[in-house]
Amino acid sequence: MKARRVVLIGYGAIAADIATALRAAPGPGYALAVLLRPGSSSAARVPEGVSVLEGLDAVAAFGADLVIEAAGHAAVRESVPSCLALGLPVLISSIGALHDEAIFARLVEAARGGxxxxxxxxxxxxxxxxxxAVRHAEQLDLRYESRKPPAAWAAELHALGHDPAELAGPVTLFSGTAREAAARYPQNLNVAAALALAGPGFEATRVDVVCDPKAGGNTHVVRASSEFGTFSLEIANRPSPSNPKSSWIVAQSILAAVDQHFSPVVML
Ligand SMILES: NC(=O)c1ccc[n+]([C@@H]2O[C@H](COP(=O)([O-])OP(=O)(O)OC[C@H]3O[C@@H](n4cnc5c(N)ncnc54)[C@H](O)[C@@H]3O)[C@@H](O)[C@H]2O)c1
Structure with a gap:
């Protein structure tokens, strides 16, 4: 079996973890390339043996079996539609970009057309x-709370006049819909968008964003109730050592999805 050919969009904290794991995977293994904006400073971190691509023509020429976006909302807008139009499967981490209905429609159209x-x-x-499973429940109430330490919200706290190092107690930065949350916090609220898309949609998913000096990590609480029962989930993620805004687990989630993509057995 031939090595699977994977293009990573972006080479930051998440993509570097993914690349390390894929490069160490046993046979048939993976041949990797990285798509970056021309002149990107991330190119210097790309390991030897991994090609740096600077445009969609180069992605087409690489002959990818899978494209993985780990770059941000702008990359979803700039590069993902063309990759889909090339007929490629594209696994995205920046799901929050889909809060924009026009972008979402464009991606769906590109996927269908290509x-x-x-x-x-x-x-x-x-x-x-x-x-x-409960997304169509008549009595569904779905709520999500993000609770992160001040390091993840330094700029936002400064903007509100708080010193992140001196925060005495929790500060609620936002309460509203998943659509507003994903639009306002592109790096932090991808999770709210994933929940909304799995569930009843961006408007019907309620979101609270709390900055808490006592938070032991990036904590996600999801609560759902409906005629089918109740659900509650709490996850405390460690921040990525290279980017406190991203959780360390994200690369592992993407690697699990890559496994599923190439596996003859899929868990849905
Ligand atoms: N779904 C989730 O739960 C979740 C969680 C955390 C982060 N994310 C998403 O993952 C993204 C990456 O996270 P990270 O911690 O690796 O970020 P990072 O800042 O460490 O790295 C981002 C990388 O993308 C590159 N980049 C930026 N814009 C680009 C573009 N238009 N085209 C190509 N490359 C581009 C940068 O040069 C850099 O290499 C975040 O922006 C966020 O949207 C999703």
Whole structure:
């Protein structure tokens, strides 16, 4: 069997963890390339033996079996539609970009037209299988709370006049819909978007964002109640050592999705 050919979009904290694991995977293994914006400083971190691509023509020429986006909302807008139009399956981590209905529609159209497929990783969250199962429940109430330490919200706290190092207690930064949350916090609220898309949609998914000096990590609480029963889930993720805004587990979630993508047995 030939090595699977994978293009990573971006080479930051998450992509580097993914690349390390895929490069160490046993046979047939993976041949990797990285798509970056021309002149990106991330190119210097890409390991030897992994090609750096600087445009969609190079992605097409690489002959990818799978594209993985770990770059941010802008990359979903800039590069993912063309990859889908090339007929490629594209696994995205920046699911929050889909809060924009026009972008979402464009991606779906590109996937349909090019016979590509947009794949959504569960990322920092779990339990999306349950949320999917109750998404049409008549009495569904779905709530999500993000609770992170001040390091993850330094800029936002400064903007509100708080010193992140001196925060005495929890500060609620936001309460509203998943659509507003994903739009306002592109790096932090991808999880709210994943939940909304698995569940009843962006408007019907309620979100609270809390900054808490006592938070032991990036904590996600999901509560659902419906005629089918109740569900509650709490996940405390460690921040990525290279980017406190991202949870360390995200790369592992994407790697699990890559496994599923190439596996003859799929758990849905
Ligand atoms: N689904 C989830 O649970 C979840 C959780 C955390 C992060 N994320 C997403 O993953 C993304 C990456 O996280 P990270 O911690 O690796 O970030 P990072 O800042 O460490 O790295 C981002 C990388 O993407 C590159 N990049 C930025 N814009 C680009 C573009 N338009 N085209 C190509 N490359 C581009 C940067 O140069 C850098 O290499 C985040 O922006 C976020 O949207 C999702």
């Amino acid at each position: 016979r590509g497929r947009l794949l959504l990783a569960s990322g920092a969250l779990g339990g999306l299988d349950y949320v999917r």
